[in-house]
Amino acid sequence: MAVDVLTEIVIDAPCDVVAAYAADPSNAPEWYANIVSVEWQTPPPSAAVEVGSRVTFIARFLGRRWVYTYEIVAYEPEQRLVMRATEGPYDMETTYTWEPYGSEGTRTRMTLRNRGGPGHRFAEPAVRYANRKDLRNLKALLEWRMDPDA
Secondary structure, three states, X not given: XXXXXXXXXXXXXOHHHHHHHHHOHHHHHHHOOOEEEEEEOOOOOOOOOOOOOEEEEEEEEOOEEEEEEEEEEEEEOOOEEEEEEEEOOOOEEEEEEEEEEOXXXXXXXXXXXXXXXXXXXXXXXXXXXXXXXXXXXXXXXXXXXXXXXX
């Protein structure tokens, strides 16, 4: 059974801010606990990403070093980003979605979904735990940046 994990969080920051930051792979080591570094395989675009962009993520997960090259296969600014592994130990697809949350437009509901990967029984709980931790890191980072007193 492959992994299929969907997690979500509400971040007290506008959708455009959250989406722009999260969609930029260069920011991943700041909020993904397991990502050590990022290497662009295509020239970084002027915006966060564009369809066809390729980036390699080097991570430490489950006690191992993991190297994945992802290609951006869909990108709708401030709405959705889909990345698919083109190189690495497992097929994996990662999807982010963003939508304004609440009536004032100052909050964002973000989802993070990972599908594919290893089929052993410990993989899905580990991915779920990591995704929740990463979204909490993103929330804390962006809310701190939005705080005028920080």
